[in-house]
Amino acid sequence: MIEELEIRGVGGIIEASLSFGGDFIVITGESGAGKSSLVRAMEFISGRRAQAGDIHTHEENCEVRAVMTSAPIEGISEKYQPQEQTLIAKRSFSRGGRGRAVLQEQTVPLAVLARAMESNIVIQSQFAQLGLLEPQKQLELVDSCGGDNLKALSSELEKVFSDAIAAEKEIVALKKRRGESEKKFDGAPAVIRQLRTLELTPESEKEWELELSRIENAERERRLMSAAAEGMNDPENGILERLEKMARALRGRAESDGVRWEEAIEKALAGAQELSALISETRRAGGSEEDTEEAKERVEKKLGALRRIKRTLNIQSSSELIEYAKEAEAEIEWLKRSREELEGLEKKAQSLRRETSCLAMELRALRTSSAAELSRRVNEHLRGLAMEYALFSIEIEPLDRVRVDGAENVHFMLALPEQTPLPVGKNASGGELSRILIALQLSVGDEKLPGTLIFDEVEAGLGGKTALLAGYKLRSLSKRCRTILITHQATIAAMADQHFVVKRSGEETEIFEVAGEAREREIARMLSGDETSREALEHAKALLENNGEEPLV
Incomplete structure (x- = not known):
């Protein structure tokens, strides 16, 4: 999880330093204060492509440095692995287009940085809701609830499928070479016999x-x-x-x-x-x-x-003809051997295709079970998010052919009262998509959660009780991974363990931690727009004392 974040020259931020200590962290500020600059900085260190427009107008380059607590990372070299569970990442970019990515004080390709950050930082914005509409994303979420058996079977299918494709490619290549050889040396046996009769020498x-x-x-x-x-x-x-x-x-x-x-x-x-x-x-x-x-x-x-x-x-020349005869004899012999090789490859490919089909059917059965379990979990969380009127379900669509990831598509469906299920993208409002996204994050296995999960106003469109319920769910999620929420909701902000405020002064954006009275004033501003309002301050104090819950009158 992210522990420290240092930002220089990104968006409106000339310089900022943040130290994270809570499980549930909120970042608040007025519209236009520069919260989006903070999001860009987090995306930048996560490996997103940089643009000159991301650099502060008064700076020639920008830089972001992050210190994280991290487990070993699959897919990267040992020399870039966390040392004593600490991973340090840094990235810089100039207006001239030159950039540098660094892991453990060593320059790395941007792809390596992005790979290292996948399990450490994930940013979920309102646009992340669109990810719910992507079949591949839906498939990954279903698989995350399938446990070790599904994971092992999926890996086995991927391997066998890859072996089958490799065998098919070998067959195509071998047939192509045989065809070229047969064309080139068509009639060669008769020529070889004639040359032997002639007893040809150079x-x-x-x-x-x-x-x-x-x-x-x-x-x-x-x-x-x-x-x-x-x-x-x-x-x-x-x-x-x-x-x-x-x-x-x-x-x-x-x-x-x-x-x-x-x-x-x-x-x-x-x-x-x-x-x-x-x-x-x-x-x-x-x-x-x-x-x-x-x-x-x-x-x-x-x-x-x-x-x-x-x-x-x-x-x-006769010399060339003698060489042709030697090559032809070798190719004719190879054609005889390769016929047996081709028969063996075709049997192997056929066996792999059968094995692939069997594994795909087994995987479908596990996915069907996993989809039912994920649906159950999501619906349970949706009820806690005031969406008890809706029924979330997952449809498994069989395919005619096997792919590397199976032989089915996955579709997330939502049924509203007195309505047949429709794809979530066609049936859910923005607020409902936000709640479904939160419910999914709560429903997936711990191995699918990153060290730090950042929500960028994902609760936008929610209000009152619904916003409060979303806050409870996000706080619950923070017990499983560090959760950072950029929000305009005072009730949710009051639930946090740690609170940062983003303010704009002229062309500069400042980010600082608030606590005590300073935090009360920020909550009051969020409630009424006036941090000095006595009623708003009293309300803010009550919210903080009750962890976001409205006090009973």
């Missing part, structure tokens, strides 16, 4: 191109030798036949010097025969035409298959 294409070039050169040479052999050996017009005819003709004509002619003719014939034999030998060494064609076809088929695969896959 240098295969160059080697096959060189082999094809050698075969084509050999083919050209074979054609050349064939043509040469035909020219040499044609029986009618071949070179050998013509050469022999010419030799016979020359032998008959060259009788003089016949030896030389004979030798020359023999040499010519022998050379032609040797050339013919060499051509024949070269032809035989080059292999048959069938062998050459077969070798050429085999290499062309391999090159053609390789190039088709490259074009189809838009791959430029």
Whole structure:
């Protein structure tokens, strides 16, 4: 609970220091005195977003410091935890927009400050009544009356639901990756088989191109030798036949010097025969035409298959193709494994969905019971707030699907005389909403109450006996958590253990504690508008002596 509050430069407050000691504390003052500046300061230290307009007109920055008695706080680091049950928070903000939040003398993000203050300070204004209209808020209030069983079941549902969502996300991600892999490697098995048949290496294409070039050169040479052999050996017009005819003709004509002619003719014939034999030998060494064609076809088929695969896959080199094949083999193997993984995930998700549904139904049963208990408590307190004519109830609306917090909505209903229940927002006046809010605060479990609960004119619109009854209830609430009430009701102010007054002097707002005669004068002012009125002073003194109750005449 809050013990000390120091304010500098907020709203109309240049500087103020408050020390709280009572359970039920009231803050009073004339309209326009600056009570709203005090509320802004409390909101500021609670983590509300700051605005330059919150700073006093004569100041460049503002600062609020709070000292609180606090239990350990869930969700924040150990170094920011209360020391010997003491928590110190400080926050500053400048017109330039720079701010600083501090916990236990260490700078922290604003979110950490707000998290630390959630269990220590809660501010309820007339606008807090609107919170009663929020389904989530209504659900939280119902759960607060469900005890440890409901809390544990709600936590279990949240975990199982989160696990189910995580499993669904895994399924979606796995299916997406499988789809991408199947698309990318569509037809890969056939490609892999072809590459294995080709026995592809990074240098295969160059080697096959060189082999094809050698075969084509050999083919050209074979054609050349064939043509040469035909020219040499044609029986009618071949070179050998013509050469022999010419030799016979020359032998008959060259009788003089016949030896030389004979030798020359023999040499010519022998050379032609040797050339013919060499051509024949070269032809035989080059292999048959069938062998050459077969070798050429085999290499062309391999090159053609390789190039088709490259074009189809838009791959430029054999090395890239080999890498693609390796990746494809790995992905095909992964696709086989992931099919089993997907089946397992789908079974897991199905099991989690069933478990979620079962937990949600159990939670609904507990909530129904908790809603009935909360309704009973609220109606009991409403009777003590002069609303015995109204019946508060809580409607549990089943939903078709399970959410993280269950499978139902909660609706706060109010039935007025001779009327069917309607949502509180449609059926309750502002004063009735104020009393319902007080009744709810009184009805929830202690674990839902903060260290300090601040009501900002929440009793506005109430008067006479109703205001007095509201005061009794607020004083009762203060026995469970420190309760600070900003009020215009003299009867309620007279019930407090501690009383602060807000006054405005020029552009400055002052806040000070009153007791004794000073408090009597403030109560008198609240009663009649004149703190010096004898009748009002006597009335104020009587109220204080009777803790807000009107004296019996």
